Amino acid sequence: MARVWDAFLTAQDKASLKTRPHQVWGFGERPALVLIDLYRWVFGDRRQPLLEAMKEWPGSCGEAAWDALPHLQRLLGASRAAGIPVVHVTGLHPLDSGVIGWAESPGRSRINTESDPAMAERNRRRFDIVDEVAPLPGEVVLRKSAPSGFFGTLLMAQLNALHVDAIILVGESTSGCVRASCVDGRAYRFKMTVVEECVFDRHQAPHAINLFDMHEKYADVLGVDEVVAHLGSLPRAQTAERIRSL
Amino acid sequence: MARVWDAFLTAQDKASLKTRPHQVWGFGERPALVLIDLYRWVFGDRRQPLLEAMKEWPGSCGEAAWDALPHLQRLLGASRAAGIPVVHVTGLHPLDSGVIGWAESPGRSRINTESDPAMAERNRRRFDIVDEVAPLPGEVVLRKSAPSGFFGTLLMAQLNALHVDAIILVGESTSGCVRASCVDGRAYRFKMTVVEECVFDRHQAPHAINLFDMHEKYADVLGVDEVVAHLGSLPRAQTAERIRSL
Amino acid sequence: MARVWDAFLTAQDKASLKTRPHQVWGFGERPALVLIDLYRWVFGDRRQPLLEAMKEWPGSCGEAAWDALPHLQRLLGASRAAGIPVVHVTGLHPLDSGVIGWAESPGRSRINTESDPAMAERNRRRFDIVDEVAPLPGEVVLRKSAPSGFFGTLLMAQLNALHVDAIILVGESTSGCVRASCVDGRAYRFKMTVVEECVFDRHQAPHAINLFDMHEKYADVLGVDEVVAHLGSLPRAQTAERIRSL
Amino acid sequence: MARVWDAFLTAQDKASLKTRPHQVWGFGERPALVLIDLYRWVFGDRRQPLLEAMKEWPGSCGEAAWDALPHLQRLLGASRAAGIPVVHVTGLHPLDSGVIGWAESPGRSRINTESDPAMAERNRRRFDIVDEVAPLPGEVVLRKSAPSGFFGTLLMAQLNALHVDAIILVGESTSGCVRASCVDGRAYRFKMTVVEECVFDRHQAPHAINLFDMHEKYADVLGVDEVVAHLGSLPRAQTAERIRSL
Numbered sequence: 007m008a009r010v011w012d013a014f015l016t017a018q019d020k021a022s023l024k025t026r027p028h029q030v031w032g033f034g035e036r037p038a039l040v041l042i043d044l045y046r047w048v049f050g051d052r053r054q055p056l057l058e059a060m061k062e063w064p065g066s067c068g069e070a071a072w073d074a075l076p077h078l079q080r081l082l083g084a085s086r087a088a089g090i091p092v093v094h095v096t097g098l099h100p101l102d103s104g105v106i107g108w109a110e111s112p113g114r115s116r117i118n119t120e121s122d123p124a125m126a127e128r129n130r131r132r133f134d135i136v137d138e139v140a141p142l143p144g145e146v147v148l149r150k151s152a153p154s155g156f157f158g159t160l161l162m163a164q165l166n167a168l169h170v171d172a173i174i175l176v177g178e179s180t181s182g183c184v185r186a187s188c189v190d191g192r193a194y195r196f197k198m199t200v201v202e203e204c205v206f207d208r209h210q211a212p213h214a215i216n217l218f219d220m221h222e223k224y225a226d227v228l229g230v231d232e233v234v235a236h237l238g239s240l241p242r243a244q245t246a247e248r249i250r251s252l
Numbered sequence: 253m254a255r256v257w258d259a260f261l262t263a264q265d266k267a268s269l270k271t272r273p274h275q276v277w278g279f280g281e282r283p284a285l286v287l288i289d290l291y292r293w294v295f296g297d298r299r300q301p302l303l304e305a306m307k308e309w310p311g312s313c314g315e316a317a318w319d320a321l322p323h324l325q326r327l328l329g330a331s332r333a334a335g336i337p338v339v340h341v342t343g344l345h346p347l348d349s350g351v352i353g354w355a356e357s358p359g360r361s362r363i364n365t366e367s368d369p370a371m372a373e374r375n376r377r378r379f380d381i382v383d384e385v386a387p388l389p390g391e392v393v394l395r396k397s398a399p400s401g402f403f404g405t406l407l408m409a410q411l412n413a414l415h416v417d418a419i420i421l422v423g424e425s426t427s428g429c430v431r432a433s434c435v436d437g438r439a440y441r442f443k444m445t446v447v448e449e450c451v452f453d454r455h456q457a458p459h460a461i462n463l464f465d466m467h468e469k470y471a472d473v474l475g476v477d478e479v480v481a482h483l484g485s486l487p488r489a490q491t492a493e494r495i496r497s498l
Numbered sequence: 499m500a501r502v503w504d505a506f507l508t509a510q511d512k513a514s515l516k517t518r519p520h521q522v523w524g525f526g527e528r529p530a531l532v533l534i535d536l537y538r539w540v541f542g543d544r545r546q547p548l549l550e551a552m553k554e555w556p557g558s559c560g561e562a563a564w565d566a567l568p569h570l571q572r573l574l575g576a577s578r579a580a581g582i583p584v585v586h587v588t589g590l591h592p593l594d595s596g597v598i599g600w601a602e603s604p605g606r607s608r609i610n611t612e613s614d615p616a617m618a619e620r621n622r623r624r625f626d627i628v629d630e631v632a633p634l635p636g637e638v639v640l641r642k643s644a645p646s647g648f649f650g651t652l653l654m655a656q657l658n659a660l661h662v663d664a665i666i667l668v669g670e671s672t673s674g675c676v677r678a679s680c681v682d683g684r685a686y687r688f689k690m691t692v693v694e695e696c697v698f699d700r701h702q703a704p705h706a707i708n709l710f711d712m713h714e715k716y717a718d719v720l721g722v723d724e725v726v727a728h729l730g731s732l733p734r735a736q737t738a739e740r741i742r743s744l
Numbered sequence: 745m746a747r748v749w750d751a752f753l754t755a756q757d758k759a760s761l762k763t764r765p766h767q768v769w770g771f772g773e774r775p776a777l778v779l780i781d782l783y784r785w786v787f788g789d790r791r792q793p794l795l796e797a798m799k800e801w802p803g804s805c806g807e808a809a810w811d812a813l814p815h816l817q818r819l820l821g822a823s824r825a826a827g828i829p830v831v832h833v834t835g836l837h838p839l840d841s842g843v844i845g846w847a848e849s850p851g852r853s854r855i856n857t858e859s860d861p862a863m864a865e866r867n868r869r870r871f872d873i874v875d876e877v878a879p880l881p882g883e884v885v886l887r888k889s890a891p892s893g894f895f896g897t898l899l900m901a902q903l904n905a906l907h908v909d910a911i912i913l914v915g916e917s918t919s920g921c922v923r924a925s926c927v928d929g930r931a932y933r934f935k936m937t938v939v940e941e942c943v944f945d946r947h948q949a950p951h952a953i954n955l956f957d958m959h960e961k962y963a964d965v966l967g968v969d970e971v972v973a974h975l976g977s978l979p980r981a982q983t984a985e986r987i988r989s990l
Contacts, residue, residue, distance in 0.1 A: 011949075014752055014949050015947070015948075016553060016947075016948040016949055016955070018837055018948055019766070019947045019950075020886070021852075022794055022798065022946060022947070025795065026802070027851075031849050032849070047757075054942055056756065056760055057759060057760060057763065060760065060763055064764070075797055085468060098406070102392060102393075103392060103393060103394065103406070103407045104387075104391055104392035104393060104866055105392055105394070105409075105410050106410060106413040106414075106933065108930055108931055108933065109961070110407070111767075111769050114893055131766075141350075144350060145350055146350035146351055147348075147349060147350060148349065148351070150408075150924055151406050151409070152409065152759060152930075152931035153927050153930075153931060153961075154927065154928075154931065157409075157928070157931045158398050158404065158405055158406040158407075158408075158409060158931075159404055160344070160349070160351045160398075160404040160405075162395070162404075162589065162686065163351075163354070163398065163403075163404060163685060163686050163687050164351050164352060164687075166658065166686050166687045166688070167687035168352075169663055171658075171660070171661055179832060181953075181957050181961075182756045182957075184408040185844070185927075185957075186927045186931075188897070189891050189892065189923075189924045189927070192657050192846055192890075192891075193891060193892065193895045193896075193924075194654065194658050194891035195655050195656075195658045195659035195844065195846065196658070198877060208755070208760060209754075209757045209760065210748075210754040210756060210757055210759075211752050211753045211754055211757055211953055211956075212956065214954055215752070215919075215949055215953040215954075216953075217791055217921075217955070218949075218950065219919050219923075219954070222893075223847070223919075224891075225922060236541075245799065257703075258665075259669075260506055260707070261701070261702075261703045262701075262702040262703055264702055265701045265702055265703055265704075266548060268549060268552065268700060268701070271549065271552055272556070275603075276605050278603070283722045291675075296520055296572065302510065302514055303513060303514060303517065306514065307519055310518070316612055331559050337777075352687065355715070356684055356685065357524070357689070361542070367627060376726070388718075389902075390681075397679050398684075398685035399684075399685060399716075400681065400682075400685065403682070404685075404725050408900065409931060409932050409933050412904065412909075412932050412933045412934070413933035415907070415909055417904075417907055418586050427715075428711075428715060431711075432685075433683075433710075434682045435646065435677075435678045435681070436649070437643050438600055438644075439600055439644035439645060439646065439649045439650075439678075439901060440900065440901050440904050441598065441600065441901050441904045441905035442530075442904070443603070455507070455508075455511045455514070456507075456508040456510055456708055457503075457506050457507045457511055457513055457710075458511075458707055458710065458711055461703055461707040462707075462711070463703055464703075464704065465673050465674075465704055467684055468599070469645075469673075469674060470645075475617075486988065590898070594885075594896070595884060595886065596879075596882060596883055596884035596885060596900075597884055597886070597898045597902050598902060598905040600901070600907075601837060623913055633842075636842060637842055638841060638842035638843055639840075639841060639842060640841065640843070643898050643901070644898075649901075650898040650899075650900075650901060652836070652841070652843045652889050652890075652896040652898065653896075654896075655846070655889070655890065655895075655896060656843050656844060657845075659844040660844075663886065700878055
């Protein structure tokens with residue numbers, strides 16, 4: 007099967023990969039859907055080509071974000087229908103916490119969000135999860151201030167409380183917070199599935215190569231059709247019973 | 253010097269303690285003040301004896317909480333005057349996060365906050381930091397859902413960002429979240445100071461013995477006079493310079 | 499039922515406890531036995547009264563350690579018979595890692611293990627798990643350098659890999675590493691059971707009060723008879739099947 | 745300046761990068777050198793081309809590993825001369841711990857190290873740090889069982905004990921454990937420097953793109969000349985004094 011990363015690998019990369027079969031992790035028995043950073047800052051308020059969008063929304067991922075949305079909505083719907091836990095992770099706003107952000111440093115210039123009122127308004131909305139995939143009442147929302155959804159959050163505790171053994175991972179960016187969350191999820195020994203159409207990135211080569219890295223080392227990178235089909239096969243009653251009995 | 257825990261130790265405890273000198277950690281060079289769980293749920297809205305207070309506020313610490321307040325205000329003022337970092341830690345409300353609380357379990361009955369509107373109103377305010385020691389704009393506020401202020405929060409990252417090497421620890425309860433935060437702080441190798449008049453607990457024996465445990469193993473348990481005097485001796489300019497240069 | 503901590507609580511403590519029923523956590527479905535710090539440093543090489551033992555073994559817990567041994571052996575046997583995971587946690591020796599110990603600080607004098615060859619020899623053996631409860635081949639052994647068995651170890655990852663949902667916790671000291679591990683275990687949302695006859699401490703009042711604290715906040719503190727009976731009731735085949743399928 | 749990742753980026757990637765200046769983190773004031781996974785398993789016993797080497801050493805990184813060695817030796821020498829802390833991180837062997845490895849799963853075939861005695865012997869040596877960069881007595885050696893050097897280890901505690909504020913990161917693989925350690929280091933708010941000639945990977949495209957990712961998001965990816973020059977400029981006496989005073 008052709009994969010998005012094939013075009014970026016070198017001849018030697020491909021030769022070494024041929025020397026052994028690819029390993030598959032498989033789905034677990036009690037999966038959770040974890041959505042990373044589906045917030046306004048990377049979408050902006052409307053679909054625009056990347057370089058246009060970045061003028062107003064410097065963190066934009068351009069059309070890649072909007073292309074992922076229908077797939078995300080489909081997967082989220084299937085997860086809710088299957089009754090598996092859904093965890094939304096977004097940013098902890100410095101204005102709410104006072105915490106020094108992980109991307110801040112004196113040598114690094116920040117976006118000036120004070121002199122430009124429109125930018126200040128966008129900045130205040132930066133970590134709002136977009137309406138299309140907004141949490142339902144009762145769904146868990148965690149706020150982080152590091153690349154990984156596990157770092158400095160209750161994610162591990164919450165998944166353990168729910169007896170989750172596998173994570174279906176989506177969101178952005180492929181080469182940033184999704185990648186970091188995937189590594190930590192595997193470090194904690196969850197079975198990890200990354201849904202290819204449901205992750206996106208501003209940069210094309212890093213998107214492809216980080217999918218490769220995750221598929222080689224930490225996760226199964228699968229298409230949304232396959233994951234939705236799997237969710238449809240889960241025994242719904244058992245799932246509901248499990249959560250009720252916690 | 254007589255200590256609050258003396259009355260609770262056994263003769264054998266005292267005999268074994270006499271066989272070696274008590275060890276002192278000392279203050280560090282770049283301390284931060286960390287305040288644990290100074291929220292409405294343990295104060296209630298007014299000073300009342302413990303058993304009275306628990307009728308309306310089941311999590312109350314009674315008069316012990318109110319007795320600590322002037323000492324906490326004095327220490328907080330001295331910390332701000334010294335220019336050291338101040339970090340407030342309080343609870344992450346289940347209504348805001350959906351996270352299953354660390355004290356929840358199907359075998360444990362919860363306070364019914366739905367059938368009683370007054371209790372529901374108090375429950376909504378449970379993690380509001382009380383006005384007397386409220387955060388100033390710019391001070392860090394972290395929200396936790398575990399006993400320790402480090403667990404599932406940005407506390408370690410924030411202290412590392414500020415190059416803190418010592419923690420002055422206050423709040424409640426002595427035998428719960430203060431103790432847990434003290435253990436984690438020492439595990440991370442911070443020099444720990446617990447300020448005796450600025451920690452409190454619903455239960456008297458656990459208050460005393462947890463002070464003993466922390467003093468024996470993890471921290472110096474000091475009086476507020478000594479800590480305030482130390483804060484007054486810190487080189488203010490150096491502190492300000494350090495934070496500016498981050 | 500009379501409990502060991504009753505004698506240490508004050509009248510007010512007892513009054514406030516009477517205002518609400520004690521909450522019970524219950525056993526989980528997939529428990530693991532976690533043994534904390536059953537190493538030579540707290541036993542010494544033979545049973546001696548505490549003050550005698552401390553002359554050669556300054557970390558000794560005296561006869562309390564040796565009294566716990568038969569109960570520990572019984573519980574360990576029952577756990578192995580039930581086929582539940584067994585995890586041994588002991589110290590990471592500074593001589594093996596170079597790590598600065600959590601109890602070390604310039605203001606704190608250390609045992610001089612260089613000038614006294616016999617002390618140096620005992621120090622080298624300090625973290626050896628005693629023969630009576632030694633790990634079997636294939637049982638997990640983790641090495642820590644902090645009070646909690648979770649801090650800086652693979653304990654959470656290993657328990658998650660095995661789909662454990664409950665911890666049966668034993669070892670020493672009640673007021674130190676057992677307490678710290680219990681708090682972290684609950685923070686991660688495991689159901690915690692502390693086995694009273696299988697934990698011990700140098701100090702009597704802290705032993706009793708830390709049992710109270712754990713029983714009130716984080717765990718069920720149960721007798722070894724009850725825990726062994728529960729282990730005997732577990733469906734052995736299911737347990738074995740689960741581990742095989744990982 | 746031409747960078748190794750330029751050849752792998754797409755036209756759109758380059759266009760979006762041009763819209764804003766690259767941000768620089770800068771060196772900290774109290775750096776430590778952290779060496780990741782410089783063990784036998786990726787070197788083998790002699791220099792061989794990748795595809796040859798993988799026949800005997802399935803985890804080999806081929807000539808890329810051996811090419812990095814003189815640079816690693818130079819940097820390690822300069823770090824020791826500067827008196828900065830040096831931390832070696834390697835694998836925690838399953839034979840020593842019983843822990844289920846992060847790369848193990850029932851759907852993934854493992855190297856059969858039992859039927860082939862030569863492979864079994866190589867497997868026993870897999871996490872031995874190679875002689876050329878072996879730890880000196882007193883240098884810290886941490887053992888991990890996850891991609892990141894921080895996960896389940898004492899790394900954060902040890903760096904905090906030494907008041908480190910910056911990490912000079914080297915080792916392998918660029919796209920695996922180096923990348924994971926870099927992300928966690930930044931999450932904890934260390935200033936991160938990755939030394940380009942001192943990291944390596946089996947795969948060429950992932951090596952380049954992971955350097956790009958780290959340089960864009962988490963670290964400065966610098967040449968070994970620049971880092972060695974910086975180490976030479978550090979005030980040695982101050983460093984020594986700091987460690988003595990801990």
